[in-house]
Amino acid sequence: MNQRLRAFSEWLQEQHITFALITSTPNVFYLSGFYSDPHERLLALLVFPNEEPVLVCPQMEVEQAKHSGWAYSLIGYSDTDHPWELIANYLKKLALPIEKVAVEKSHLSLERYEQFSTYFPTRAMVNAEEKLRQLRMIKExxxxxxxxxxxxxxxxxxxxxxxxxxxxxxxxxxxxxxxxxxxxxxxxxxxxxxxxxxxxxxxxxxxxxxxxxxxxxxxxxxxxxxxxxxxxxxxxxxxxxxxxxxxxxxxxxxxxxxxxxxxxxxxxxxxxxxxxxxxxxxxxxxxxxxxxxxxxxxxxxxxxxxxxxxxxxxxxxxxxxxxxxxxxxxxxxxxxxxxxxxxxxxxxxxxxxxxxxxxxxxxx
The missing domain is CATH 3.90.230.10 (Creatinase/methionine aminopeptidase superfamily)
Structure with missing residues (x-):
C-alpha cells in the first residue's frame, strides 16, 4: 500500500470509521494514482482501516486503471449494471458492521447520497475532506x-x-x-x-x-x-x-x-x-x-x-x-x-x- 493510502487508512482506524467512500476525481487520483473523468458515471475508491482498498470504475476504464499501477481489488461495471449493488455485494463478503462512513460531503450529491443510503443505512457519516486536504497540502x-x-x-x-x-x-x-x-x-x-x-x-x-x-x-x-x-x-x-x-x-x-x-x-x-x-x-x-x-x-x-x-x-x-x-x-x-x-x-x-x-x- 502506498504511503498516501496508508496514512489515510491509519486516520480511519483512529476515528473508528468502517470505511471511506471517495468519489471525487482529484482525491481518487491522489490516493490511487488513477485519473479518470467518469462524467455522469460513478467513480469511487473504498478505503478501509484494516482491509485492502477497492477501486470502482466503469468497465471501459478497467484496463486504464490497471495500467496506472492499481494493484488491489477492482470493480468494473457496465452501463446496465448497478454499481451500488456491486459495492454492497463486495462489502457483504467482508462482513463489516457499517456504523460510521467517511465521505466527501462537498462532492457527494443528494442523489448519490440517497443511492448510497439505500444500500448502506449507517449511524454516522463524517467528512473525509479535511484529512485529505491536510495530506495533499504537503507535497512529496x-x-x-x-x-x-x-x-x-x-x-x-x-x-x-x-x-x-x-x-x-x-x-x-x-x-x-x-x-x-x-x-x-x-x-x-x-x-x-x-x-x-x-x-x-x-x-x-x-x-x-x-x-x-x-x-x-x-x-x-x-x-x-x-x-x-x-x-x-x-x-x-x-x-x-x-x-x-x-x-x-x-x-x-x-x-x-x-x-x-x-x-x-x-x-x-x-x-x-x-x-x-x-x-x-x-x-x-x-x-x-x-x-x-x-x-x-x-x-x-x-x-x-x-x-x-x-x-x-x-x-x-x-x-x-x-x-x-x-x-x-x-x-x-x-x-x-x-x-x-x-x-x-x-x-x-x-x-x-x-x-x-x-x-x-x-x-x-
Missing amino acids: ESEIAILRQAAALANLGVEVGIQTIAEGKTELDIIATIEHELKKKGVREMSFATMVLTGEKTAAPHGVPGLTPIQRGDFVLFDLGVVLDGYCSDITRTVVFGTPNEEQKRIYETVRKAQLAAIAASKPGAAVGTVDQAARQIIEEAGYGPYFTHRVGHGLGIEIHEYPCMNATNPLPLQRGMVFTIEPGIYVPSIGGVRIEDDVLITDTGVEVLTNYPKELIIL
Whole structure:
C-alpha cells in the first residue's frame, strides 16, 4: 500500500470509521494514482482501516486503471449494471458492521447520497475532506518535480503570448497561439480557461476574453497554466503595448513590490496570513487598497485551487512542501488592472519560486 493510502487508512482506524467512500476525481487520483473523468458515471475508491482498498470504475476504464499501477481489488461495471449493488455485494463478503462512513460531503450529491443510503443505512457519516486536504497540502518530492515542469511550461505560455502581441490582434487570437504552441510541447490540457485581457478589461480579475483587439497604450494581462501528469501550474504577467502613462507605471510598480514582499514573507513557520498582509500593506500604503479585491493567492497541486487558503486571517503555519500562488493585483476601472502571479514552494529555509518569467515592466 502506498504511503498516501496508508496514512489515510491509519486516520480511519483512529476515528473508528468502517470505511471511506471517495468519489471525487482529484482525491481518487491522489490516493490511487488513477485519473479518470467518469462524467455522469460513478467513480469511487473504498478505503478501509484494516482491509485492502477497492477501486470502482466503469468497465471501459478497467484496463486504464490497471495500467496506472492499481494493484488491489477492482470493480468494473457496465452501463446496465448497478454499481451500488456491486459495492454492497463486495462489502457483504467482508462482513463489516457499517456504523460510521467517511465521505466527501462537498462532492457527494443528494442523489448519490440517497443511492448510497439505500444500500448502506449507517449511524454516522463524517467528512473525509479535511484529512485529505491536510495530506495533499504537503507535497512529496515526486509531486514537486512535476510542479516544477508544469511551471516551466507556464513560463513558455507567457513568453509565446507576449511574442504574439501586435496591434489589431484579438485576445482570442493570442490565446489560440499560446495553446497551439503548448500542445506542440505535449500539453493536453490547460489548468483553466486561458485568460488574455487587454485595455480596460484588465480591471476585471476574472474577465472573459473575446474579440477585443489590442491597441497601443493598453495593459495586456496573461493568466494561464497547464496540467502535467495530473498537476497544475498558474502564472500571471501584465505588460504594456505601446507607451504607458504615469498611472500605469505607478500601478505596475506597486503590484511588483507587493508581490516581492509577499514572496519574502513566505518562510517556514510564518502564518499563512502574513503573506497576504505583506502584499496588502504595500498596496494600501500606495493608496490602492480598495482596488486589491481578492486574497493574495491559493494552494496549488492536483487542483488549481486547494489548501492552504491564502487569506489574511489564516493563522496556519507555513510548512516545507506547501505549494501556492502569490498573485496580488490592482484593478482600477477605466484605467485597467495589473496582476503578477508566481507559483512558490516552501523549502527548509525559505521559498523557491517555480515560475520565473521576468517581472520587470515589459513595454512592447
